[in-house]
Amino acid sequence: MLKRIAAADLRLGMYIHAFDIPWLDHPFWRSSFLLEQPEDLERIRNSTIGACWIDTDMGFDTDPPAPPQQPPSPGAAAPPRRAVSHSLESELERASGLITRTREAVASLFQAVRLGQAIAVEGCRELVDDITASVKRNPDAFVNLARLKRRDDVTYMHSVAVCALMVALGRELGFDEDACREAGLAGLLHDVGKALMPLEVLNKPGALTDQEFDIMRTHPEQGRMLLMAGESATAHALDVCMHHHERMDGKGYPSRLPAERISLFSRMGAVCDVYDAVTSDRPYRDGWDPADALARMASWNGQFDDTVFTALVRTLGIYPIGALVRLKSGKLAVVAEHNPGKPLTPVVKAFYSTRSEMPIKPQRIDLSRPGCSDAITGRESIERWDFPYLDRLWAGASTPRWR
DSSP, X not given: OEEEEEGGGOOTTOEEEEESSOGGGSSSSOSOEEOOOHHHHHHHHTSSXXXXXXXXXXXXXXXXXXXXXXXXXXXXXXXXXOOOSSOHHHHHHHHHHHHHHHHHHHHHHHHHHHTTOOOOXXXXXXXXXXXXXXXXXXXXXXXXXXXXXXXXXXXXXHHHHHHHHHHHXXXXXXXXXXXXXXXXXXXXXXXXXXXXXXXXXXXXXXXXXXXXXXXXXXXXXXXXXXXHHHSOOOHHHHXXXXXXXXXXXXXXXXXXXXXXXXXXXXXXHHHHHHHHXXXXXXXXXXXXXXXXXHXXXXXXXXXXXXXXXXXXXXXXXXXXXXXXXXXTTSEEEEEEEOOTTOTTSOXXXXXXXXXXXXXXXXXXXXXXXXXXXXXXXXXXXXXXXOOTTHHHHHHGGGSOTTO
8 A cells, every 4th residue: 555654754675666756856866665774764854855755555655563573675686896906097098998999999890890891709809808807806987987088980889888887787797707708799799780871870960761761770680690690799789789779568670579589688778879979979969967866767668678777876876976976065066986885875076156156176975985075966967067077077187088
């Protein structure tokens, strides 16, 4: 049974069905979940949430429970973020050079396809191995740095970014090393069919017409034929290339596959492809803030596999690196680094006071540090603010020169 209660009356063990404020205004990536963590309860009490709906069939009611009974969890517990062996700062330096080298290799690959040459899939494996190694050392570095693209470089760098996202997502889903490399290779090659698209359509600085979109919708099939002609593509690469635009509700393309016929790798490809696409700057629009992108994607019912999308959120963090957030102190900050196992208390860089409405000297704050009095109260949309230097704040010297 659904019951509306004041946020102040919430307690652990209740199942939150919905908040009374818009999705983007509360500090969680989802609106329905079992309230199990004390820090989540504290986050709600420090936010602007006044009331919410609870589902008493899924968790505790307002009456005290009879101990020691515990309500059943509506889903499996989320696995912890995987340990990292290198700091974000040190891995950003290595990732920056690797991204430059990988971008050049993918550009050469696309150019070779346009000249009628077969795709040398085996030659891509070394790149995937290097990206996989970087993601293993610290998944946040390469994944987030690859998101920063030149507006005229999206086609090549999109493939690189999706490769890294697929590897990181595979690790979150529990894949072994070989399976992660397979996922990465599929991500690197998923859009190779775009090499055969007319350049005036592919690089058009504006919305496509219906006719142009029909042309672009052929790129999965074109890519699959290219990979098959090379004779060394893996089954997973062929599958993701062909089906990364399929949807769980059967409304995708090119085959309108029902959910049961969409493989796990293609379900992964779908969320990684869309996330990188919407967070990347294009000639005709700015990319979305990472947290805003996850929020909007979560609202697209029927498009993604829920389990895979939830794993992507865990991979990127509830507050992804580069996300703009508001602190309890009234400062605005950019998320600069994650604290493993503490998704609600990342390291941030505060740079603006909403009280004085003035920039402040950037201040690095580890919100997980004992005694830290500040906390994130919610996300902020970058569309509300004119802060062109957010990427430089978190990436530092590794920020690409064009940013």
